[in-house]
Amino acid sequence: MAKILYNKQILPAYYQLGIRWENLPTIEPGQFVMLRLTKYIDPLLRRPFGVYKILGQGARGKGQGIEILYKVLGKGTRLMTNLKPDDEVDILGPLGNSFSAHSGKTNVIIVAGGIGIVPFYLLAKRFKKVRLLFGGRSKDDLPGLDDFKKLKIDIEVSTDDGSRGKKGLVTEIIAKQLSGNSLIYACGPQGMLKEVARIADKTGIPCYVSLDKAMACGIGACLGCAIKVKGQGPWVKSQENKSAIRNPQSAIYKMVCKDGPIFDAREIVWEEI
Amino acid sequence: MAKILYNKQILPAYYQLGIRWENLPTIEPGQFVMLRLTKYIDPLLRRPFGVYKILGQGARGKGQGIEILYKVLGKGTRLMTNLKPDDEVDILGPLGNSFSAHSGKTNVIIVAGGIGIVPFYLLAKRFKKVRLLFGGRSKDDLPGLDDFKKLKIDIEVSTDDGSRGKKGLVTEIIAKQLSGNSLIYACGPQGMLKEVARIADKTGIPCYVSLDKAMACGIGACLGCAIKVKGQGPWVKSQENKSAIRNPQSAIYKMVCKDGPIFDAREIVWEEI
């Protein structure tokens, strides 16, 4: 059991939850934890949350822990809003894979939609130079923006309603950012990811996406969080366009919790997501 | 929805819960309410609690409400210990019947075991003279004793372990209190009630008991809180002893929530309680 340090509402629907975690294990950017929110049976299952920040990093001992950035969506996250300092939660993790690095790709672009910002705080800190394209429905859907500003990285913001940054979808501002040297990391709503993957595919730019699927076990045991990925044959460069293809016949299911949550965008059968 | 005013631990396993209740209806001694403890579905059903005190009685307006005195037993009552001022609970009530008065009976004896004390605070205040026999396992099972002391009524205390008052069962101190003019009201564990009923029956003294049965609706609709009562034929004085009897063949079920929780002890088929 881990103690809550703080639970701070930062925007109408978003909270930052500090959790003390003794003997904090190594956590890689993009990894997540499964939180058990109650001793009662409603909600029954754990809920997955990315690790947004590591608290007291470097300084061993006191203050170690993690910060979760969460959006209030349903039963579980509503329950989380009641957590207060010294309450306890049960953490399982860290779980899942991390982002792949690509040597030589210097134009690193992060595309985040709303709560999809979570995996990128730890990731952005790993790069000397990185550009964040951050979209939200409105200015109230850009959680953590201030944290990223402090990292002094390039940020472009867009909102559907124009209440902050460019008006429009974040995917509309990707194209002009791309170069032969680009590498995209993306996380956000499925529609956004699909579009980012399409753009990356068309331009032949490597792209990694972090996916969100309902989970039960979080450790690859229940086979619940399946997504369809293309078969395991070798990648082939398509003749018509720059996209890499695999034989779709040999498509198989991978588990978001164990094989992911981060996948090469080209691997995914987007039609069946 | 009603606001919590306070939730005070008075003994290791006992709490007093103040609930604000606007436009408080008339509540008779012995009546109870059904509390819905969560918006989640665990625990699913409401829980019945007697009304221990009426807050701000007489003074209309501010401060109106009730006080619940509860014992932490299981899931629901454990959840109640988390309630804090300004939290809200859903109250249904007041429900059930009240105690019958008997003109001419001047030696009123209340027999309470542990949390069975609840219905008697409001009742005791109705009498000029009343004697309380209060038993508990130990001194930690005599909730509300201080409140009754302030009423300046006669009190005799017993505990199973002798940690306060007489050592032994409360039922052992009843006999010497009885006179032709006695009237007994009792509430507590089933074993205690059975014994009180037996004593009353043997001595022909009127006795009313407040019963505890698991409830779902609390209003007589589900027929879940049944207890067996003797048939509806006229009372007959048994020849052998002083007990009144009815034809046991015509036994029927009554509902604790609606026909009770208070019953004439002679009415109940104690063997099948």
Add this chain to the structure above:
Amino acid sequence: MGRDIKKSEVIPLPPPVEKGGRGDLTLDLSVNIAGIELKNPVMTASGTFGYGEEYAPYIDLNRLGALVVKGLSLQPKQGNPPPRIVETAAGMLNSIGLQNIGAGVFIEKKLPFLRKFDTKVIVNFFGDSIDEYCEVAKILDSVDGIAGLEMNISCPNKEEGWLEFGTNPDLTFRVVNAVRKSTRLPLIVKLSPNITDITIIAKAAEDAGADALSLINTLSGMAVDVNTRRPKLGNVIGGLSGPAIKPVALKMVWQVFKSVKLPLIGIGGIMTAEDAIEFMIVGASAVQVGTANFVDPQASIKILDGIEDYFERNEVKNVKDMVGNLRV
């Protein structure tokens, strides 16, 4: 000596806040089931709403599409020994044992009160033989103020070794057919979920002349007290209801929707408007709210309000458009 226990009047909760303007809307929630014209698809389930009068202090009965009373038999029934209820995970078990006042007393003592309301009264009933079913149906047929009958066929048949009527298609056909001939009232048959293939029973009931089907009744279950090692129910086995059973109920309604033409009434774990709408989407033309009444006496009204909101938000014009429109 005051031997009779004095009843304190039960003081009602404050009435529900008036929903302003509902009447002005063109929203039409009416639905015709089995020939019964309901002003909306929300009913209360048998056994969870007493004879209606128990809930009158807490909700406006006039708002309900219909109310279904506690199951009646020819003679009053005492029911099972206590304990009769126990809470389980997201549900409850009951072994009331069909305690009821009998059809005759119901007509005399309870129906007059219900006639005062602008709400359809559906009478749930049962028997332990085909004859008893028919007799009850006949008695109820002749009186005013009953909009329809709901046959509970989850009852053991004493003539066939206490085999439940509703678990055998042949028995189902025979009892429904016999009742069909005994009454002109709209006839709803209530199905048991304790069955391998509910569609077989549904078809038997359809063939036998049922006008509608309601489902599901409770799932068979039990619970044990590990300290006393006794069953938690006096009757050992009871019926499981509440949110726990909703997935099972939805699946059965969907299956039956695909296999019979009769209108369906969805029952099982409905706590919210969303739950009710799930049932409509899988094929229910109306719903019954059961265990939820215990948790919140106003549950049925809140569910109705929520359905109205959903219809407005999603521009659903009438109930028919929702029924069975699952996108598979």
Add this chain to the structure above:
Amino acid sequence: MGRDIKKSEVIPLPPPVEKGGRGDLTLDLSVNIAGIELKNPVMTASGTFGYGEEYAPYIDLNRLGALVVKGLSLQPKQGNPPPRIVETAAGMLNSIGLQNIGAGVFIEKKLPFLRKFDTKVIVNFFGDSIDEYCEVAKILDSVDGIAGLEMNISCPNKEEGWLEFGTNPDLTFRVVNAVRKSTRLPLIVKLSPNITDITIIAKAAEDAGADALSLINTLSGMAVDVNTRRPKLGNVIGGLSGPAIKPVALKMVWQVFKSVKLPLIGIGGIMTAEDAIEFMIVGASAVQVGTANFVDPQASIKILDGIEDYFERNEVKNVKDMVGNLRV
């Protein structure tokens, strides 16, 4: 270019606090089921514990009485399209669709790891024809490190119009009998609860030569998203598990206990030691923990600890004394 996604090592939770002195106690929790000598009656249920290795970082597999691996078929199976799971009230629906790596790959890739533990490995398996069942049984029969087989008969039979084996006593008899002849391993038959009378299937399995029965598998259910009006599962229908189904499971174990002589393994919604003991009281000689593993990876161990405590507190000498000792 680093096309392969780099796996970060999964760092285990702190190991469970050592229970001091357990070894010194004379408490004997061992139980023999179907000829399999278990050191205690707590197993993990098929499909909820992967192939064992997934949970190895989180619990001491050596403490388990047995572990039951994900159901295997002759060939690897892809399983159903997502979404495959959805939470329900006190439960979850799954439509994994029996995805598995196939019996052959299991033996080659997974079994060697499991052999390292002092825990009985029970292999759950299935087929879509009697022949496939037998073939899988034969393959598993010949290898070291498998203590017993658990047949999942809640599977459609392609030769009989996709009727489920486990819902028809004749089919049950035939498939169990055929498998019985294909393997010398102890044979547990796992029963489906989606049935009118589970005792009939239980008897068929007993007659066909099963050594033990495990029950229950999941209840059939579904869920609907009211916004999209789509089923919440890719496969529309799935299996309900978790605390919600415990009352149903208990009742079925009790029924079966009274009608067959075989040892029973109780399954369904076991979250705590109390739940497990309830199953023993109604007749289970051992239990399987399923959905609870997801909620708490250490659930099975905590349940085992709790059973030990209960036995000590109540001076129960061995498992046999608890089995079926319901006081009715």
